[in-house]
Amino acid sequence: MGLMHGSAGFTRYMAERTLPQNFKEGLSENIARYAFRDLDDKSIDERSAGWVNILDMFDNRFAGIEFLKEPYIAMSLRLDERKIPPTALKQYCREAEKTIKEEEHLEFLPKSRRADIKESVRLRLLKRAIPVARTYDMIWNTATGLVVFGSTSARVCDEFMERFLRTFNLQLQAICPYTLGELHLGQEGASPHLLDGLSPSRFLEDQ
Amino acid sequence: MQLLERVRKTEFLGREFLLWLWFKSETEDGIFDLGDKGKAELWLGGKITLQSENERGVETITCTGEALSMKEARFALAEEKEIRQATVKLAIGDNQWSFVLDSTWMNFRSFKAPRVMNDGEEDPDGLFYEKAFLIEEAISAMDQIYSSFMKRRLSPDWATEDRRTIGQWIRQGRDGD
Numbered sequence: 001m002g003l004m005h006g007s008a009g010f011t012r013y014m015a016e017r018t019l020p021q022n023f024k025e026g027l028s029e030n031i032a033r034y035a036f037r038d039l040d041d042k043s044i045d046e047r048s049a050g051w052v053n054i055l056d057m058f059d060n061r062f063a064g065i066e067f068l069k070e071p072y073i074a075m076s077l078r079l080d081e082r083k084i085p086p087t088a089l090k091q092y093c094r095e096a097e098k099t100i101k102e103e104e105h106l107e108f109l110p111k112s113r114r115a116d117i118k119e120s121v122r123l124r125l126l127k128r129a130i131p132v133a134r135t136y137d138m139i140w141n142t143a144t145g146l147v148v149f150g151s152t153s154a155r156v157c158d159e160f161m162e163r164f165l166r167t168f169n170l171q172l173q174a175i176c177p178y179t180l181g182e183l184h185l186g187q188e189g190a191s192p193h194l195l196d197g198l199s200p201s202r203f204l205e206d207q
Numbered sequence: 208m209q210l211l212e213r214v215r216k217t218e219f220l221g222r223e224f225l226l227w228l229w230f231k232s233e234t235e236d237g238i239f240d241l242g243d244k245g246k247a248e249l250w251l252g253g254k255i256t257l258q259s260e261n262e263r264g265v266e267t268i269t270c271t272g273e274a275l276s277m278k279e280a281r282f283a284l285a286e287e288k289e290i291r292q293a294t295v296k297l298a299i300g301d302n303q304w305s306f307v308l309d310s311t312w313m314n315f316r317s318f319k320a321p322r323v324m325n326d327g328e329e330d331p332d333g334l335f336y337e338k339a340f341l342i343e344e345a346i347s348a349m350d351q352i353y354s355s356f357m358k359r360r361l362s363p364d365w366a367t368e369d370r371r372t373i374g375q376w377i378r379q380g381r382d383g384d
Contacts, residue, residue, distance in 0.1 A: 201219075
C-alpha cells in the first residue's frame with residue numbers, strides 16, 4: 001500500500017524552498033540514472049533500489065517527464081530483495097555436507113569448510129529466489145519544500161534520503177517537534193533560540 | 208547547541224503536544240481555528256500508547272477503544288506516563304482523516320484520507336492531485352494546530368494557566384472523575 005492507494009504511514013521532510021533557476025535542466029537524466037534496475041536472473045545481488053513511476057511500479061524508464069506534476073515531483077522508491085528462507089538454507093546445507101562427507105569419506109567437517117559450503121549453497125539458492133518488490137511513494141511539493149515519503153521505517157527512510165541527495169543534490173531535513181517549532185517561530189518573526197529555553201512541563205507538581 | 212542536540216532536548220514537545228490535543232478534545236470540544244481554512248474538529252480515538260522511564264526501566268501501556276476518556280489511559284497519565292503515539296481523528300468540513308501521530312518524529316502512521324471519487328482508471332493524474340491535496344490538507348491542519356500549541360507553550364500563561372489546568376485534568380483521571 002502506498003500513498004496513492006489504501007492506508008499508509010509517511011514521514012515528512014523539508015527540502016530547500018528556493019531551487020536554482022536551472023533546476024529542471026537535466027532532471028530527467030538524473031532521475032533515470034538513479035532509476036530502479038531489475039535484479040538480473042544470473043546475478044547474485046540480493047537487492048536493488050531505485051525510482052519508478054508513482055502510478056506504475058513496473059515503469060522505470062523515465063522516458064518523459066511523468067515525474068513532474070506541477071508543482072510536485074512525484075515518484076516511488078522501489079526496493080526489491082531476494083531472501084532465502086532460513087529453514088531452506090539449513091536443509092540444503094545439511095544435504096550438501098552429507099554428500100561431501102560421503103564423497104570424501106570424512107566423518108567430520110571443520111568449521112571453516114562448513115562455512116564455505118554454506119556460502120556456496122546460499123549463492124546457489126539466491127539465483128533461484130524470486131525477489132520481493134516493495135514501493136514507497138514520494139510526493140515533493142517544490143513550491144513549499146514539503147516532501148512526503150511513504151514509509152516510517154528508519155532503514156527505508158535513510159535509503160530514501162541518500163537517494164534523494166544523490167538524485168537532486170539536495171539534503172532533506174527531517175521534521176520533528178523542534179523543526180516544526182522553528183517553522184512556527186519563523187512565521188512569527190521570532191528567534192528559534194526561544195526553543196532552547198524550554199524544559200519539560202511538570203504537570204503533577206504541586207501548584 | 209548543535210541541531211541534533213536541540214532535537215533531542217526538545218523531544219518532550221511532541222509528547223506534550225499529544226497530551227494537549229487530548230486535553231483540548233476532552234475539555235473544549237476539540238475545535239481548532241485554521242484561519243481562512245475554517246475550523247477543524249479533532250479528537251483522539253482508537254489506540255494510544257503511553258510510556259514512562261524510571262529506575263525500574265521502561266514501562267509501556269497501550270489502550271485501545273473509541274472512548275479515550277477510558278480510565279486506564281487517564282490513570283497512566285496520572286502515573287506520570289507520557290503519550291508516545293495516539294490515533295487522531297481530524298474533520299474539516301465533510302472530510303475526515305484518521306492517523307496515528309508519533310510524538311518523536313511527528314510521523315503519520317496508518318494514514319486514512321477521505322475516499323476519493325476518481326478511481327484512477329480514466330484520469331490517473333487527477334487521482335494523484337486529489338490524493339496529494341488530501342495528504343497536504345491534513346498535514347497543513349496539524350501544523351497549524353501545532354503552531355497554536357507552540358504559541359501557548361511559549362507564552363507566560365503556559366506555566367500559570369495551561370500547566371495547572373492540564374494537571375488538574377490529569378488528577379481527575381486518577382480519581383476517576
